[in-house]
Amino acid sequence: MSDLQLSPQGRLRHLLTLEGLGRAHIERLLDRADELRTRFRGGARALDLLEGRTIVNLFFESSTRTRTSFELAARRLGALVVNFDIASSSTTKGETLEDTLATLEAMDSDAFVVRHKENGTPARLALHARRASVLNAGDGNHAHPTQGLLDLLTIRDHKPRIEGLTVAICGDIRHSRVARSDVHGLAAMGAKEIRLCGPAALLPEADSFPGCTLVDDLDAAIEDVDVIIMLRIQKERIDGLPGFDGAEYFQRYGLHRARLARARSDAIVMHPGPMNRGIEIASDLADGPQSVVLEQVANGIFVRMAVLLELLHKQA
Structure with a gap:
């Protein structure tokens, strides 16, 4: 193309x-x-x-x-x-x-x-x-190439360089055009590691994201990362996951302050919006000092x- x-x-x-x-x-x-x-x-x-x-x-x-x-x-x-x-x-x-x-x-x-x-x-x-x-x-x-570009610009505002960063993208990766554009942009700019995290049913085939690490454990995915990008999850996707509801999804794949502590202390938190507070991300974190959502x-x-x-x- x-x-x-x-x-x-x-x-x-x-x-x-x-x-x-x-x-x-x-x-x-x-x-x-x-x-x-x-x-x-x-x-x-x-x-x-x-x-x-x-x-x-x-x-x-x-x-x-x-x-x-x-x-x-x-x-x-x-x-x-x-x-x-x-x-x-x-x-x-x-x-x-x-x-x-x-x-x-x-x-x-x-x-x-x-x-x-x-x-x-x-x-x-x-x-x-x-x-x-x-x-x-x-x-x-x-x-969604302009979303990928604005995410790169926002990361560049907060980090000396994109090259060498470890980035976690979390949520419904399988259906996300944002995830694909972010991965292509981050790879082009030299990110060291890109981790893709979500429920197994919402993760893509590994060969569709070459060079990325697929993880179904959010705690492991965000360990020592520099950037966390949370993705919107549609309600019908949660409903299609056996044993899941909004509360269960947040418990296992939502970002909250205790979980964020696993990332680097200067990690930034991103979201393309619109956000489902209390499902993908805790409200206090979405509005907290490490959130750059409005900058995006x-x-x-x-x-x-x-x-x-x-x-x-x-x-x-």
């Missing part, structure tokens, strides 16, 4: 996955996000770098934070944002996604931010895009600004 993402000159053409993107491209995006964050925290309220550009949000799954974050990012760069109404669109009448994209592209749309329940849909649209860029805002359990949310805007600029700014 790296050939599809990059132009013949090696420039980023689409952002579909962090897998195979490479450290240089990832660091360039993180550095640009850091620069934008500095400008806005220094008093900038808006930039006109994407004035005249049109960005279309194509969300075929419900989303609050990701869509809002992309919209804020685009508007802060001066772009026009169109939130495509899927419910009343021609896709409900049988129009293909490719025809929808071609129609909107003919209206001079410059980029499409796509979320879809089926793996590979953003890549499928990127193959048919003539001029516009496609950004994957989450497809099935395949990838804020960093998401700057990462998405950086990606939009990389893809669309003529002077990039």
Whole structure:
């Protein structure tokens, strides 16, 4: 997929996955996000770098934070944002996604931010895009590249370097696009060890996460780690686990203060949200000094600004 993402000159053409993107491209995006964050925290309220550009949000799954974050990012760069109404669109009448994209592209749309329940849909649209860029805002359990980037930026804010870190990702790994993008990004940046933890039924096949350590004991998974990333668990997934309910899940796989003591003293706690307090993470820990959850949310805007600029700014 790296050939599809990059132009013949090696420039980023689409952002579909962090897998195979490479450290240089990832660091360039993180550095640009850091620069934008500095400008806005220094008093900038808006930039006109994407004035005249049109960005279309194509969300075929419900989303609050990701869509809002992309919209804020685009508007802060001066772009026009169109939130495509899927419910009343021609896709409900049988129009293909490719025809929808071609129609909107003919209206001079410059980029499409796509979320879809089926793996590979953003890549499928990127193959048919003539001029516009496609950004994957989450497809099935395949990838969520901007979430991976904002997680990397947040880790980089708190650690001297990502290279050499030990990271635990805990929860429903099997169905998580966030876990996959985090793993690809962390591996590209040189993390020493990535541990994936959850109930056995929610762990993936080992060959789908090469180089990672699969563990079904959370206490063992977070021993001496530098970073803990907790994932959201859907209620129906818990209900499908024999002998589990919310309380049992928290007892065995929830993060609380006593359990956190097994990690390094300067470990940070992350969560992509929305959080199920008292199931995945204790409320006092979610709001505690080692939690960087709200920093992740804020960093998401700057990462998405950086990606939009990389893809669309003529002077990039």
